[in-house]
Amino acid sequence: MEIRPVARVLTLAPDVTELVFALGAGSLLPAVPRSANFPPAAATLARFDERDVEAVISLRPELVVATTAGTDPRLVESLTALGVPVATTDVTSCDRLAEASRLLGALLHREADGARLSASVLDRCARATERARRLPALRALYVVWWDPLIVAAPGTFHDDLLRRGGLQNLAPTSAGRYPLASRELLLDPRLEVVVAPDEADLRTMLRALLERPEGRRLADHSVRTIWLPADPASRPGPRLVDALEALVRAREATP
Amino acid sequence: MSMLRASRLCGGYGPRQVVGPVDLDIRAGTCVGVLGPNGAGKSTLLRLLAGILPPRDGEVLLLGRSLLGWRRREVARLVGFVPQSLSVAFPLTVQEMVMQGRAPHLGAWQPAGPADEAAVEAALVEVGLADRRNVGVHTMSGGERQLVLLARALAGQPRLLLMDEPATGLDIRHQLDLVDTVRRLVRTGVGAVVVLHDWNLAARLADGVLILQEGRVAARGASGEIMVPEVLGEVFGVVVDRLPAPGGPVLVPRAVPHARSQQPTVEG
Amino acid sequence: MKRSADAVLVLALLTAAAASLLTGGAALSPRQVAGALIGTASPEVEAVVVSLRLPRLALALLVGGALALAGTALQSLLANPLADPFLLGISGGGAAAATLAVVALPAAALGAVPLAAVAGATAATTLVWWMARGPLGTSSTRLILAGVAVNAAASAVILLVLALASGQRLPGALAVTMGSLANASPAAAWWLLPYALLPALVLLHHGRDLGLLGTGEESAAGLGVDVPVVRRRVFLAAAALCGGAVAFAGVIGFVGLVTPHLCRLVWGPEPRRLLVRAGIAGAALTALGDVVARRLVPGAELPVGVVTAVLGVPFFVVLLRRSA
Numbered sequence: 001m002e003i004r005p006v007a008r009v010l011t012l013a014p015d016v017t018e019l020v021f022a023l024g025a026g027s028l029l030p031a032v033p034r035s036a037n038f039p040p041a042a043a044t045l046a047r048f049d050e051r052d053v054e055a056v057i058s059l060r061p062e063l064v065v066a067t068t069a070g071t072d073p074r075l076v077e078s079l080t081a082l083g084v085p086v087a088t089t090d091v092t093s094c095d096r097l098a099e100a101s102r103l104l105g106a107l108l109h110r111e112a113d114g115a116r117l118s119a120s121v122l123d124r125c126a127r128a129t130e131r132a133r134r135l136p137a138l139r140a141l142y143v144v145w146w147d148p149l150i151v152a153a154p155g156t157f158h159d160d161l162l163r164r165g166g167l168q169n170l171a172p173t174s175a176g177r178y179p180l181a182s183r184e185l186l187l188d189p190r191l192e193v194v195v196a197p198d199e200a201d202l203r204t205m206l207r208a209l210l211e212r213p214e215g216r217r218l219a220d221h222s223v224r225t226i227w228l229p230a231d232p233a234s235r236p237g238p239r240l241v242d243a244l245e246a247l248v249r250a251r252e253a254t255p
Numbered sequence: 256m257s258m259l260r261a262s263r264l265c266g267g268y269g270p271r272q273v274v275g276p277v278d279l280d281i282r283a284g285t286c287v288g289v290l291g292p293n294g295a296g297k298s299t300l301l302r303l304l305a306g307i308l309p310p311r312d313g314e315v316l317l318l319g320r321s322l323l324g325w326r327r328r329e330v331a332r333l334v335g336f337v338p339q340s341l342s343v344a345f346p347l348t349v350q351e352m353v354m355q356g357r358a359p360h361l362g363a364w365q366p367a368g369p370a371d372e373a374a375v376e377a378a379l380v381e382v383g384l385a386d387r388r389n390v391g392v393h394t395m396s397g398g399e400r401q402l403v404l405l406a407r408a409l410a411g412q413p414r415l416l417l418m419d420e421p422a423t424g425l426d427i428r429h430q431l432d433l434v435d436t437v438r439r440l441v442r443t444g445v446g447a448v449v450v451l452h453d454w455n456l457a458a459r460l461a462d463g464v465l466i467l468q469e470g471r472v473a474a475r476g477a478s479g480e481i482m483v484p485e486v487l488g489e490v491f492g493v494v495v496d497r498l499p500a501p502g503g504p505v506l507v508p509r510a511v512p513h514a515r516s517q518q519p520t521v522e523g
Numbered sequence: 524m525k526r527s528a529d530a531v532l533v534l535a536l537l538t539a540a541a542a543s544l545l546t547g548g549a550a551l552s553p554r555q556v557a558g559a560l561i562g563t564a565s566p567e568v569e570a571v572v573v574s575l576r577l578p579r580l581a582l583a584l585l586v587g588g589a590l591a592l593a594g595t596a597l598q599s600l601l602a603n604p605l606a607d608p609f610l611l612g613i614s615g616g617g618a619a620a621a622t623l624a625v626v627a628l629p630a631a632a633l634g635a636v637p638l639a640a641v642a643g644a645t646a647a648t649t650l651v652w653w654m655a656r657g658p659l660g661t662s663s664t665r666l667i668l669a670g671v672a673v674n675a676a677a678s679a680v681i682l683l684v685l686a687l688a689s690g691q692r693l694p695g696a697l698a699v700t701m702g703s704l705a706n707a708s709p710a711a712a713w714w715l716l717p718y719a720l721l722p723a724l725v726l727l728h729h730g731r732d733l734g735l736l737g738t739g740e741e742s743a744a745g746l747g748v749d750v751p752v753v754r755r756r757v758f759l760a761a762a763a764l765c766g767g768a769v770a771f772a773g774v775i776g777f778v779g780l781v782t783p784h785l786c787r788l789v790w791g792p793e794p795r796r797l798l799v800r801a802g803i804a805g806a807a808l809t810a811l812g813d814v815v816a817r818r819l820v821p822g823a824e825l826p827v828g829v830v831t832a833v834l835g836v837p838f839f840v841v842l843l844r845r846s847a
Contacts, residue, residue: 144691145691145694147633147695147706148695148705148706171822172820172821174820174821175820175822176823179824180698180703180705180826181823182547182548182549182817182822182824183548183575184547184548184575184576185822187567187570187571188548188549189567201691202630204630204631205630205633208631212574212708213570213574214570214575216570217567307741307744327744327747327748327749328747328749329747330747331745331747332747335745336744336745337745338739338741338745341738341739341742342602343737344602344603344604344737344738345599345602345604345737345792346791346792347737347792347793351793352738355735358731358732358735358747359746359747361731363728363729363731363732364728411746417745
């Protein structure tokens, strides 16, 4: 990866957009991707279609930041073939979030901000993990979608959230990162907690699920449902730490 | 008694009228042969008579009642239709195929019974396929399939037989057997309409003859009146010789160049 | 020989049913499952077996039976051993509507997806029938051609929907296109039952007619078959069976195509003998496919349509080689 001063940067996803802003480098962005909705400062910027190679090229970026959490690899290939430098973050845990902060900071010539952000991430995550350690270890699932039941498997940042939150992930392994799981898992007597992002669709689907036989343990609260703030929990950006802290707070709140 | 009567019958496919108007009366116990050049509309006429093709004009009366008022199953109980050829999408045995001929007599949920087995047996014996009942029809030659088609029609114990070129592919022996079978049935009161190419076969088989040309009746009458060189020569545009033979006179065509406008000559 | 073949068939069905009840994310012993069926198990076990596994088995059997019946009838009707609900665009139409519904409907309305599938299958059937009308009426060849065209259009719609689907809705949409019994519920099974039984009865009623049609339409007409009426009824019944199957299980391929062939090898082509047996065989095969789909990766599920396709291909190769 070449390190040289850059003045025009484009991000291709909400998580890396937030990361750039968290590094104080929002001024380097001539525009933000359509799907970016945070921070508020981003709303003042122009929008571009992050899936369109031509839209990206026409904004003449000196560096493009992609993510493994949602950027089409072929788009990255096209950009690279056209001579555009592309950096891709692969954040699958809090540790890797810290590392990505540092590396991106270096790329953007904001080494100090990068180091600061990285340290902050590590520090907050360590504290949250420590608090969680004092709580009983429970078995859980991170639910991405209820019907069909899609859960987060080990190796994802969702799995990292669960583990740091003191929860043991019951999702099937060796079936991909977000496997379609058997609904019988919801009736598994070992399951104690379900964690999900707080989105209207998911709330609606859960309400319907509670009335069906497989939702029985959720309905009678043998399984506890913890709703996390939707955007922070759904993207591996700097607010992932917020999601972790929310998880631990939720767990501490109930005796 | 008139079994099947066609009045001013016209029929065709799409915008094209292929045959008609034709008047025809088939009585019980008689056999009518239908002859004519290729494309004259013989097969179409047969389909109209069987009710398989709806007429464009005119009508067909079966036992005095318009064919359009009959249900297909009722017609099939009385009329045995032997098509020109057989398409076999799936491998059936001879026995299974001939048993299909009992379908008009069986209800949708009714399995075949002893009476049906007996009718199939009789039909197989009649055409000489009794010892080949378990052979797959798809493995048989064209001529053998014709026999299967015939047996299938016979298994239905029809009162009227409509046959489209039943002698196609049959060897000499089986052709004669065919004549015997049909004549025997006719003697029991069955009516028959048989489309044929072979004049001599027609002469032996039919009581009355209808010759179609370009969809219209070119000649009709008793077999003895029609199966003569003058008439045949005129219709088919060839010179015909009539030769005596112990089994009955034999008609032999002789090609004549630019035959149409010439007067046919009779020799011998 | 025929008697023992029937016995093997019933045995296969019972084995598939038993295996299906013993398969699932919760690790239950045979004793627990048996207990749940007779009411002596704990409420949790009973909930899993009676509320999840049993409806899933019922759905697999109904869907598999429906598809096999439809395939058998269509192959006889069109006198074409390659006829299959897929080929005639019926499954495609249902799947296109279902994927669109999964992706576009608000979460509260997702219960309407089966309705959308039925509407799509009906629309596809109507379209195929209308396109196949010629000056001489609807012939089998025209039906096949129209079906291929509608299927191609439906596939294009599905691909478009998948391309534009948001990340969250994509797995549900894929579940439809690849066939999945994960949405089985008692309600689904009860809904599908009349939807499968009535058309099945229509097909059985015309079993003899279908056999006659296999020797050609003219030949069948001569034997008393009202060809246009039978053709319409059989086609609509097959379409209803497929529409129902797609509505609740998505696109499960090969069952409608391969099951009739397999059964024909044993029982011969006569539809009256074949239809019921093909239905049972299709039910058993689908239930078995669902077992494999759930067991291949512990705790997770593969789409059952993928499993039937993967199992169906070698069957097909064997069939082709034998017939050659």
